[in-house]
Amino acid sequence: MWVHPEEVLQAGALWITERANPYFILQKRKGHGDGRGGLAGLLVGTLDVVLDSSARVAPYRILYQTPDSLIYWIIAHGCSRKEITEHWEWLEQNLLQTLSIFENENDITTFVKGKVQGIIAEYNKNQDVKEDDDTDKFKEAICTYRKLFGMPEEEKLVNYYSCSYWKGRVPRQGWLYLSINHICFYSYLLGKEAKLVIRWADITQLEKSTTLLLPDAVKVSTRVSEHVFSVFLNINETFKLMEQLANIAMRQLLDNKGFEQDRSLPKLKRKTPKKVSALKRDLDARAKSERYRALFRLPKDEKLDGHTGCTLWTPFNKMHILGQMFVSTNYICFTSKEETLCSLIIPLREVTIVEKADSSNFLPSPVSISTKNRMTFLFANLKDRDFLVQRISDFLQQTTSKIYFEREITGSVNSSDDEVRQGSLLSSSPQRSSLGSEGSSEGERQFNLNDNSVPTATQALMTMYRRRSPEEFNPKLAKEFLKEQAWKNHFTEYGQGVCMYRTEKTKDLVLKGIPENMRGELWLLFSGAINEMATHPGYYEDLVEKSMGKYNLATEEIERDLHRSLPEHPAFQNEMGIAALRRVLTAYAFRNPNIGYCQAMNIVTSVLLLYAKEEEAFWLLVALCERMLPDYYNTRVVGALVDQGVFEELAREYVPELYDCMQDLGVISTISLSWFLTLFLSVMPFESAVVVVDCFFYEGIKVIFQLALSVLHANIHQLLGAKDDGEAMTVLGRYLDSVTNKDSTLPPIPHLHSLLTDNGDPHPEVDIFKLVRSSYEKFGSIRADVIEQMRFKQRLRVIQTIEDTTKRNVVRTIVTETAFSIDELEELYVLFKAEHLTSCYWGGTGGSNPTERHDPSLPYLEQYRIDLEQFRGLFSLLFPWAPVNGAHADPLALRFFRLLDHNGDSLINFREFISGLSVLCHGDLTEKLKLLYKMHVIPEVTHEQEEPDSAFEATQYFFEDITPETSIGRPCPHQHARGYTMFKLHTPDYRHYLRLWNQGTKHKLDNMKDLPKLNQSQFIELCKTLYNMFSEDAQEQELYHATATVTSLLLEMGEVGKLFCHSKDQEDGPARDGGTKPAVVFQQRGQGEGEKESQARPCGPAKRDGRGEQLSAMEDIKLEDSSPKDTGTSSSMLISDDETKDDTSMSSYSVLSGGSHELDDKLHCEDINDDTVLVRNGGLPHSTSIDKDWAITFEQFLASVLTEQALVLYFEKPVEVAARITNAKNVRQVGCSLLSASDYDISLSG
Secondary structure, three states: OEEEEEEEOOOOOOEEEEEEOOOEEEEEEOOOOOHHHHHHHHHHHHHHHHOOOHHHOOOEEEEEOOOOOOOEEEEEEEOOHHHHHHHHHHHHHHOHHHHOOOOOHHHHHHHHHHHHHHHHHHHHHHOOOOOOOOOHHHHHHHHHHHHHHOOOOOOOEEEEEEEEEEEOOEEEEEEEEEEOOEEEEEEEEOOEEEEEEEEHHHEEEEEEEOOOOOOOEEEEEEOOOEEEEEOOOOHHHHHHHHHHHHHHHHHHHHHOOOOOOOOOOOOOOOOOOOOOOHHHHHHHHHHHHHHHHHHHOOOOOOOEEEEEEEEEEEOOOOEEEEEEEEEEOOEEEEEEOOOOOOEEEEEHHHEEEEEEOOOOOOOOOOEEEEEOOOOEEEEEOOOOHHHHHHHHHHHHHHHHHHHHHHHHHHHHHHHHHHHHHHOOOOOOOOOOOOOOOOOOOOOOOOOOOOOOOOOOOOOOHHHHOOOOOOOOOOHHHHHHHHHHHHHHHHHHHHOOOOOOOEOHHHHHHHHOOOOHHHHHHHHHHHHOHHHHHHHOOOHHHHHHHHHOOOOOHHHHHHHHHHHHOOOOOHHHOOHHHHHHHHHHHHHHHHHOOOOOOOOOHHHHHHHHHHHOOHHHHHHHHHHHHHHHOOOOOOOOOHHHHHHHHHHHHHHHHHOHHHHHHHHHHOHHHHHHHHHHHOOOOOOOOHHHHHHHHHHHHHHOHHHHHHHHHHHHHHOHHHHHOOOOHHHHHHHHHHHHHOEEOOOOOOOOOOOHHHHHOOOOOOOOOEEHHHHHHHHHHHHOOOOHHHHHHHHHHHHHHHHHHHHHHHHHHHHHHHHHHOOOOHHHHHHHHHHHHHHHHHHHHHOOOOOOOHHHOEOOOOOHHHOEEEOHHHHHHHHHHHOOOOOOOHHHHHHHHHHHHHHHOOOOOOOEEHHHHHHHHHHHHHOOHHHHHHHHHHHHHOOOOOOOOOOHHHOOHHHHHHHHHHOOOOOOOEOOOOOOOOOOOOOEOOOOOHHHHHHHHHHHOOOOOOOHHHOOOEEHHHHHHHHHHHHHHOOOOOOHHHHHHHHHHHHHHHHHHHHHHHHHHHHHHHHHOOOOOOOOOHHHHHHHHOOHHHHHHHHOOOOOOOOOOHHHHHHHHHHHOOOOOOOHHHOOOOOOOOEEHHHHOOOOOOOOOOHHHOOHHHOOOEOOOOOOOOOEEOOOEOOOOOOOOOOOOOEEOHHHHHHHHHOOHHHHHHHHOOOOHHHHHHHHHHHOOOOOOOOOOOOOOOEEEO
16 A cells, blocks of 8 residues: 655665666565574564564555665555565556656655655545554554454554563463453564464453563453463553453443444644554543543533642632643533542533633632622632633533524523522522423223323321321420521532532531431432433423323332332332332333333432432433443443442451351341342331432442441441351341431331331440541541442353353253254354344444344243344355355355345244254255155245245244244333233343243144145255255255256156046136145156156256256256146157156256256156156246146155155264354354354464
């Protein structure tokens, strides 16, 4: 390829000149293409790898040099001699003579450089090459990567690092390539080449390890091996990137979200390192944005634009606090360098003025920001103040335009709600509208959510069910009053609403308990839900309107759990509370169908409704499910399982004396799910648990971990003495029941959990505020970033465990239906899943979206499905009938796929795949022939038929024989995250599958006579398939001869059957008798002398040269319609069986094996005696129509094949399943053949 001219000082070093003229030199790298060129070549090759030389990928180059200059310019390089020769010839033909005209060498140089750059620009224009930010150095690395590992262009390289790979005790220096889907390593040292390819999706553990020998190493573990890499220049950067890429792979396995590059990144700066790719910058920006959103509880789509060091003037203590300012599309945030000192969030929707203040020595480069609630924030010591102010102004302008646009759309709807905002505690809280009071009921709806007869919760339910009179006064109320005053004083000093200064004092107030009437609005503030609610006015109303009356699996689950949600509280003992809970849960299920509804959501939501208005409760639920407790409430509670693993790690570190005991009893896994999923609401008295929720919304998940550790620590002696898990659970249950909130002004609410404890002496009361304070004192050192690091490690383990469980359940379900062993089924499942993942990585031409084919919420066998494109790849590798010639394999793969596709959705699952493969590998002769027969009875799918059901109706019969029945139309209440359909085809429990399928395996065998007949065109296709299948087989000629014989017999049988049908028509009248079976004729003809007929051979010329002529003749052969009136008038020749049965020279001839000059010949049929057979007639014109009356049955096909020993041996030939699986694993490791010997293993080649 042509390259931008670059200076080269030493043209001869490590290069050999092959061609030269006065201006250009063509060179080849030493050691390339000649067995590495001895010792010098080995050394050069090693240096190229170690030093990351471009010569690894481009061993040829062309240099430009003027005769009197010592400086050379590289203008082209090439991967092959052919490529570089084309460039050389172009230079000689187009430039060489032109250059001799110039007199000045500088003019020649300028002309050549301009010409080359013009060629590059023209090429980019013609090829529609988009300008990207990748440097030339990185583009070389991409070419090297693709060449070394055979990766397609769709596989995006992120970065590459120099490191050592440890194989045994020997380190091999090379390069580690990190792409979106794979981690690859390459090394070449003194003739020894090493390659390693691992999918990120196969990694089970990724960790930094430090030993005396390897101070900085990264260990990558898969299910079968461990790999250690060391000697990194920057191990922290490398490991963070590896974590990110592994996380992307786990996310794809978990919820099927692939990676999409962000194209909106700013351009590269000059000081950016040369080899940083645009993709690496994208991932870095994502990681920073993720940390930014987690730190300030911002919406999931917020992107960090930049950050800078500064100081913030804090009026409450009259100080300038050093910290960092963060600017994003919709927010300006600040956090102090000392973590707990101060933090600040300023939404741009609240900003009125941004201006540069006067600079002074004491206050350099200040910026003042004013908000709608009359607060002013003063930032100083900003390095690039002008750029920052301009950037904020741009974002502010976008925000203002967005607000005006939303007001125009929703103004008429929300204008009547302005009064609701006036009395709100939070200045930025949006319109809160009463839901459902205007709605009209619809008779056909299942739930009349907006019916006037259903009272609607226009305020927090707690305010409507508070049981005390205004005159009542007691010490608890006095304390509550003092709490309210403390918060009001705090608002006066630190600001009110979303823009308040958040300090250590704020945290202290939260730990002392939030007042009852402020709880809901402060939950909104601290969780960040206030921001999402403010930017989505009317969103909740729309969701409620859309979800009204809709019925699906999620709503069925919700209805079942509504009356189990805090039934002891009076707010949920009437229709108002129940209806509000129904609306919130149903609206969220429609917002996020991936989650839908999960048990425990009802308990949490009911508590949110007690303290927040309906819309506020909805947005609190959104914050909880999507940001603060990620993946907790999906169908497999992955997030809770991940945090259970994190809790185990923390317990090992903080209560080591208790850890082993708890592990032996299995208590940690039991308690953590119930504690974490409901935030202690289900295991602790209500008035105490809401204090935990207060702390959780302020500090996040670390509070839950701290509290759980405190509970264990407080009961350490009793737990160590527990004899079994039941006793340990009783100890913990009694302790949690005794946790009280003495400050609560609420009447005591019975706690259901206390009913589970024993009748022993009650546990001494434990004050919730002391327990929370104790958890901060003992375990407050737990940091949020450490928790995230632990979560990553546990997420790998949990998701891979889920994948292994899925595989085991699939294999356990299928193993009783097939002759494959468990190990073989597991290997086949891995290949099947890998084929799906590869299509997700690189796409395909099958027309289906790969990400839509994987649905983790489906039953085990349905989770991974492949389309025709992926099936073709596996068919050629695993199926014994796959022809060696790919062109012949595709039609057969299509027929096989359509037969296995039971529901006609153009996708097959693993069970369907195994059902077909099992017949070919372990079925008997009859089963295999029946399968082959069925593949050709299915109607052809034309390009005009777009509907996937076109073949479905015609193939319902065929499903029974290959696979037992599946369950259909059965409601599935356990799948919360599935979409909104009333029924599912399958239930998620494999035991249900086993019951149904075991019944299915007992169904009666198909009667062969019930199989549909094969018409003439289908018969021709069957013959083509047979010829293609035998291509390059060891017994190819014998199989062709046998096929020719069987074809002749079947053609004759079809003709005789047709005559029999016509004679019946003449006897019975014009109406045809559909029940007539040509098999009767066949059986009659098999008696007496007619038994010889089955071995008859048609006479004719010897077989012509090659299969090509046979197939070409077969393409055009047509059989003419024959009627009874033609009988007896044909001039076809009749030859005695005795004359032909021993003539082996003529036995290879058949109707379908004639030469090309015989294509216009036709067949004629007349009355056939028992001792005669049908042969070619060359005298009549060719017919172009298909004989619709011609047909054969499966019995005729089976009987004909049984007459030929070669065919019988072929179909009964045993299949080496293990060898095929091993070969498939080696070939399909990354979707294409690699130079290395096997997947996931190092290969050494000399």
